[in-house]
Amino acid sequence: MADLADIAAVETETADVVIIGGGPVGSALVLALQRTGWRIVLLEARTAATIDARPLALSYGTRLILERLGVWPALAAKATPIRHIHVSQQGGFGRAGLEAAEAGLPELGYVIDYAALARELVRATTEASAADCRMGARVAAWHGGDPARVDYEMAGVQRTLTASLVVVADGSGVADADIVDYQQCAVTARVVSERPHNNTAYERFTPHGPLALLPDGTGWALVWTTSPTRAQMLCELDAQQFLAELRAEFGSRVGDFTAVSGRASYPLRLRRAPQASPDHTVLIGNAAQTLHPVAGQGFNLGLRDAWELAEHALNDAAAPGSAAWLKAYHARRNIDRGGGIGMTHALVQLFSNDLPPLRIARGLGLTLLGCVPPLKNFLVRRMTFGARG
Numbered sequence: 001m002a003d004l005a006d007i008a009a010v011e012t013e014t015a016d017v018v019i020i021g022g023g024p025v026g027s028a029l030v031l032a033l034q035r036t037g038w039r040i041v042l043l044e045a046r047t048a049a050t051i052d053a054r055p056l057a058l059s060y061g062t063r064l065i066l067e068r069l070g071v072w073p074a075l076a077a078k079a080t081p082i083r084h085i086h087v088s089q090q091g092g093f094g095r096a097g098l099e100a101a102e103a104g105l106p107e108l109g110y111v112i113d114y115a116a117l118a119r120e121l122v123r124a125t126t127e128a129s130a131a132d133c134r135m136g137a138r139v140a141a142w143h144g145g146d147p148a149r150v151d152y153e154m155a156g157v158q159r160t161l162t163a164s165l166v167v168v169a170d171g172s173g174v175a176d177a178d179i180v181d182y183q184q185c186a187v188t189a190r191v192v193s194e195r196p197h198n199n200t201a202y203e204r205f206t207p208h209g210p211l212a213l214l215p216d217g218t219g220w221a222l223v224w225t226t227s228p229t230r231a232q233m234l235c236e237l238d239a240q241q242f243l244a245e246l247r248a249e250f251g252s253r254v255g256d257f258t259a260v261s262g263r264a265s266y267p268l269r270l271r272r273a274p275q276a277s278p279d280h281t282v283l284i285g286n287a288a289q290t291l292h293p294v295a296g297q298g299f300n301l302g303l304r305d306a307w308e309l310a311e312h313a314l315n316d317a318a319a320p321g322s323a324a325w326l327k328a329y330h331a332r333r334n335i336d337r338g339g340g341i342g343m344t345h346a347l348v349q350l351f352s353n354d355l356p357p358l359r360i361a362r363g364l365g366l367t368l369l370g371c372v373p374p375l376k377n378f379l380v381r382r383m384t385f386g387a388r389g
């Protein structure tokens with residue numbers, strides 16, 4: 001029988017890197033860090049695969065990263081390419097069309113559901129030889145210091161890990177984050193229409209918030225932003241009533257809507273963690289910044305956080321997690337992160353209202369975007385590759 005000293009030795013371990021959260025961003029980081037040869041432990045609270053089916057629009061730049069991580073071939077079969085994007089505003093003039101070919105890209109992006117993306121990343125992560133991925137490991141607290149410390153519970157046992165670097169990718173981050181509550185919810189669903197999508201995505205701005213219709217398999221993935229009260233009502237309506245509401249909001253551009261399934265609602269807020277985190281800790285993905293889905297940037301930005309962190313680790317393997325090391329990482333991410341947060345927040349502010357001067361300004365902006373190719377290309381490259389576009 002083990003004595004108390006043995007038990008304590010087993011339950012307090014040391015790793016080079018501990019990653020808190022095995023969502024898409026934390027899992028991608030495990031894969032990206034493989035080349036460092038570091039001892040990596042990933043702690044994920046879930047015990048089973050997620051069933052969250054929110055649709056995600058992945059940029060072409062994200063595809064390139066997923067290719068380098070070796071997971072794109074399996075994901076490609078589940079993803080629907082976006083080749084054209086049509087942007088308009090309800091009750092106002094102005095529209096713009098973005099084309100993959102015009103931007104010199106094979107595709108503008110891809111639509112996949114969160115669960116399919118997460119499943120594939122988890123599968124690849126669990127197969128990654130150097131990584132120690134622990135499911136059912138719920139972190140209770142993490143503390144900066146040299147080394148940093150993580151307290152977690154697994155199979156009813158309290159455990160502690162210490163590491164040179166703790167990466168927080170748990171989707172929620174820290175209590176002292178800046179929060180803007182948009183007073184909006186996103187209703188997601190799968191819908192079918194009379195006309196095929198031809199790989200076109202529609203973004204329609206309404207006074208209550210944007211409505212996106214994304215090509216998804218043989219039908220559409222819907223992301224419909226509206227007030228919390230209306231979102232609840234939309235989730236409770238029967239299918240025919242829901243489709244009638246959708247018809248009234250979106251119009252008949254894709255013919256009549258004939259079926260809906262899998263409705264869910266998500267409250268929307270901007271959450272931005274302070275850039276400086278305690279010693280030997282760093283936040284990435286939604287833990288660092290949670291964005292409104294208006295421009296489909298959250299995961300794309302979070303994946304670049306993970307990729308750039310791994311690149312930084314490969315370029316500067318000495319003293320990971322030290323103040324100078326973290327400062328250099330933040331400097332590397334500053335512009336992309338600030339740009340992603342700023343653009344998303346500005347779009348929500350500018351488009352989620354019905355003020356006549358703003359409606360005219362939006363119409364002029366969309367018309368200009370539609371007619372000025374360099375402006376279009378700038379926007380497409382920015383949304384595809386982030387600040388490096």
Ligand SMILES: Cc1cc2nc3c(=O)[nH]c(=O)nc-3n(C[C@H](O)[C@H](O)[C@H](O)COP(=O)(O)OP(=O)(O)OC[C@H]3O[C@@H](n4cnc5c(N)ncnc54)[C@H](O)[C@@H]3O)c2cc1C
Nearest residue numbers: 021023024025045056057139170171285286296298299300
């Ligand atoms: C409706 C909607 C539509 C969206 N559309 C898009 C889009 O089109 N394009 C896009 O790029 N982004 C989109 N996003 C954003 C995208 O979903 C997020 O940016 C992405 O999920 C962030 O991934 P993450 O791994 O950082 O966090 P999460 O997905 O939140 O994963 C966090 C993980 O940490 C685990 N965890 C939490 N707490 C603990 C703990 N205490 N201990 C251990 N593990 C823990 C969780 O179980 C989870 O697995 C959308 C979001 C919404 C709500």
